Amino acid sequence: MSRVYNFSAGPAALPTEVLAQAQAEMLDWNNTGVSVMEMSHRGKDYMSIAAKAEANLRQLMMIPDNYKVLFVQGGASSQFAMVPINLLNGKKSADYLLTGQWSKKAVAEVKRYCHVNVVADTTNSHFTTVPAAASLEFDPDAAYVHYTPNETIVGVEFDYIPETGDVPLVADMSSTILSRAIDVSKFGVIYAGAQKNIGPAGLTIVIVREDLIGNADANMPVMFDYKTFVDYDSMYNTPPTYSWYFAGLVFAWGLKQGGMSAIEATNKRKAEKLYKAIDDSAFYSNPVDVHCRSWMNVPFILADANLDTAFIEQAAAKGLTSLKGHRSVGGMRASIYNAMPEVGVDALIAFMKDFEKTQA
Numbered sequence: 001m002s003r004v005y006n007f008s009a010g011p012a013a014l015p016t017e018v019l020a021q022a023q024a025e026m027l028d029w030n031n032t033g034v035s036v037m038e039m040s041h042r043g044k045d046y047m048s049i050a051a052k053a054e055a056n057l058r059q060l061m062m063i064p065d066n067y068k069v070l071f072v073q074g075g076a077s078s079q080f081a082m083v084p085i086n087l088l089n090g091k092k093s094a095d096y097l098l099t100g101q102w103s104k105k106a107v108a109e110v111k112r113y114c115h116v117n118v119v120a121d122t123t124n125s126h127f128t129t130v131p132a133a134a135s136l137e138f139d140p141d142a143a144y145v146h147y148t149p150n151e152t153i154v155g156v157e158f159d160y161i162p163e164t165g166d167v168p169l170v171a172d173m174s175s176t177i178l179s180r181a182i183d184v185s186k187f188g189v190i191y192a193g194a195q196k197n198i199g200p201a202g203l204t205i206v207i208v209r210e211d212l213i214g215n216a217d218a219n220m221p222v223m224f225d226y227k228t229f230v231d232y233d234s235m236y237n238t239p240p241t242y243s244w245y246f247a248g249l250v251f252a253w254g255l256k257q258g259g260m261s262a263i264e265a266t267n268k269r270k271a272e273k274l275y276k277a278i279d280d281s282a283f284y285s286n287p288v289d290v291h292c293r294s295w296m297n298v299p300f301i302l303a304d305a306n307l308d309t310a311f312i313e314q315a316a317a318k319g320l321t322s323l324k325g326h327r328s329v330g331g332m333r334a335s336i337y338n339a340m341p342e343v344g345v346d347a348l349i350a351f352m353k354d355f356e357k358t359q360a
């Protein structure tokens with residue numbers, strides 16, 4: 001058995017310790033004689049697993065009591081619709097910041113439900129920057145403001161939280177949740193697909209302020225109403241039980257790392273050393289404005305794109321995998337979520353230096 005340093009953007013690497021724990025518990029969870037996958041979600045064993053996962057997440061993110069945590073399916077992509085369905089509440093429009101491919105998809109989806117006011121659009125920069133905070137003019141009558149704090153494909157991350165006054169702020173945190181400490185009270189809704197920093201695919205976490213629950217359009221499916229998830233503890237239907245269990249193990253692992261401040265410090269160090277290696281070389285480059293470079297997704301291009309294949313092959317031979325960039329960007333992308341240990345980043349940097357030397 002050998003594990004590589006897996007730089008996949010998602011589904012992404014999971015902490016090896018957590019995988020090992022899940023493996024140890026696979027056939028017989030806590031002397032029940034069954035796998036978590038084989039349990040009724042309504043039994044006391046699974047209920048304890050579910051409650052513990054939520055408690056751990058609340059502790060890790062310091063989620064205030066007036067927020068609910070929902071365990072949902074359908075991915076972040078379903079939230080592109082669930083957000084307007086639940087938050088419009090009779091209003092006619094919503095404000096969106098368009099700063100990358102994911103927020104672009106969110107904008108496309110919300111057009112089915114209301115008028116969209118695109119407050120900022122960085123398409124012309126090829127999504128290599130974020131709008132200046134002072135340039136944002138929000139509509140005080142908008143139902144909410146939606147943005148994507150970290151755009152996973154280009155690797156651009158807001159270095160501030162937009163100030164929206166009384167208008168609820170909604171964030172697609174799929175690729176940045178749990179990467180740094182955040183003040184949850186600044187948000188109306190935070191949502192994230194699990195497969196980047198939380199656990200296996202199939203689970204979406206939605207953290208929603210209580211006053212924003214219970215206003216969904218009555219014509220919409222019951223499974224798209226946040227209130228359904230609140231009223232039934234996210235078990236109106238069968239939830240993705242294994243993903244939820246596994247996410248709980250990841251949250252406990254996060255607490256064991258020292259919580260968000262310790263995780264944040266490690267992530268900052270990992271990102272800074274990788275960007276430094278890129279910036280210090282004439283062979284590698286990253287086009288994103290320095291102040292808004294992502295800590296989680298680090299794209300870089302080689303001076304000669306003809307060397308991409310050799311880079312990827314030689315990296316893989318050294319146990320550094322899934323570095324190929326997104327098809328829309330090309331080059332490389334190293335996703336360095338929480339489960340990527342700092343030694344993995346060090347190994348990538350060492351390989352990059354060696355590869356560059358062999359081209360000289």
Ligand SMILES: *Cc1c(COP(=O)(O)O)cnc(C)c1O
Nearest residue numbers: 075076077102152172174175193
């Ligand atoms: C991965 C990702 C998505 C899509 O998530 P799904 O769970 O596949 O729907 C949406 N937004 C961002 C920022 C992402 O990184």
